[in-house]
Amino acid sequence: MRMLVRLALGLFVLKAVVAGPRFSRQVDLDSYDNANYDVDLDNLNLENQDIYDYEDGLTIDDPQIEIGTLAPPDYNYPVPEASLEQEVEEEEEEEEEELPQTPQLIPQGSGGSGVLMGPDTQKGMPTCLLCTCLGGSVYCDDLKLDSVPPLPKDTTHFYARYNRITKINKSDFAFMNKLKRIDLTANEITSIDERAFLGLPELEELVIRENHISQLPALPETMSLIDGSHNNIGSKGVHKEAFKDMTSLLYLYLTDNHIDYIPVPLPDSLRSLHLQRNNIQMMHGDTFCNLKDFNYIRNALEDIRLDGNPINLSRTPQAYVCLPRIPIGDLI
Template sequence: MRMLVRLILGLFVLKAVVASPRFSRQADLDSYDSANYDVDLDNSNLENQDIYDYEEGLTIDDPQIEIGTLAPPDYNYPVPEASIEEQEEEEAEEEEMPLKPQLVPQGSGGSGVLMGPDTQKDMPTCLLCTCLGGSVYCDDLKLDSVPPLPKDTTHFYARYNRITKINKSDFANMNKLKRIDLTANEIKSIDDRAFMGMPQLEELVIRENHISQLPALPETMSLIDASHNNIGTKGIHREAFKDMTSLLYLYLTDNNVDYIPVPLPDSLRSLHLQRNNIQMMHEDTFCNLKDFNYIRNALEDIRLDGNPINLSRTPQAYVCLPRIPIGDLI
């Protein structure tokens, strides 16, 4: 009886296995493979090969990816460029727009206009030259005269030009000007009071010109460089530097000066007179013979080399100095 029951249960199990989808699918695949065994694999669909390669790279541990339709990323489509005609029209409209005038303060030689007053070349000073803050640079521009400067100019450089003369009007009413550098021009004459209208002028460099007469200078000077000129016996005013209580540097190298321009202020640090025509010096040129306690500590640099003077003849002239002047002692 038990054997009969087991037999009936086994038949039910076998029937259930045969009826399952997996079994039937495998049977279909077996029958399909046997029917298509002789098919040329080279003629198979390329798309099936791509799917096979992709699936072969997956492993059991790889997460299952749900394939779906993704939203396209945000994309800014380029705006079509304007045509050449439209671009030219826009440029023409920009050129026709009026500029907002920004007046530079009035210069020494004319009324204030955009970029400063016009120069001899019919160009504004700050267009012909370079203006940076209060500094105006006009170097190597073949200028024949000093250009009109903006009123707020503090430093003026016009080196390596062709300026032949400095007029009194060139720097009139330039109340903020502190430094003037006219190195290497062709200056032959300077109006005597050309620099006297500047209450803040401190430095004047007029080296490498053809000047024979040093003009009067304000008492505010701290540096005067008139080297490499033609300044002679009468080329310096009497007691020209006496009241310059802030004068530190006086350079008159390579001229025709035949004496030391005394009295010199106590503030002076450097005196360069090399290669002139100085033949003698007094014992009180630098020191005070009436006060042997007087010491001129500031004057540490005196150059007299290249002059026909024998420094050993006036030994008392150097007792108040921190250093003996440089020059011939024989």
């Protein structure tokens, strides 16, 4: 019975020792000379403490370090390198900053120096700075010009109204292959070179009203409008058959001159003929119609102005039978 009690007590003590927290760590029991259950607990705890501290990498003599008291090491984080495209852009920006910015001239002139804003004028400035250039149109109105300024080659419409131009030279419009309209209203022009406009293959409209012109110059066959009103054009101021071959002519205005005849033959394309306030005294029967062909009808010519002339329209009624309307003028 006593043996059973000791055996039960021994198992209880062994179970308690095995369940202890420090027993989980393996202890080399062979290092003890006398291994029994009656060991010195103080020495055993000290030895176990030495083993525990050593396994944690520290000895009893090592200084204790409190976690969190050391300063973090200084790291030099690497800066990401710029991409190849960014490097190229930066180099281009540096080059642009180093290069001086100089304006570049665009040649636009004709027949002149060909600098920016058109060729230079006699006033020492480019035409498109003196005048106003919009697309192919050049406006030089009311600038007190005494001559035609050199124009850009691409000029299509030229306006120089209300100036002091006295003469039109052959060279004023030389090589202007795109020029379609010239308006020189209200200048002081007394003479025009006979071939000043013949070298213009695209010319369609010429307005030279309110000047002092006595001779109408030769004009290309491409004309659609001619306005020479309010001038000094006399009986010899219009070339013989001057308008015969102008198959695109629509408007012919020669009012307030000194013309004493109707400048025939007139092209069939003509729509409007203004000859009022001249010196026309008579008209032939075939001026507008074909007396040999009574079926001929001139439908285009709807506007004929002969008022203000010393002519009696009632004396030549056969001259109007092919017209859609009778001319305006005196019938007495």
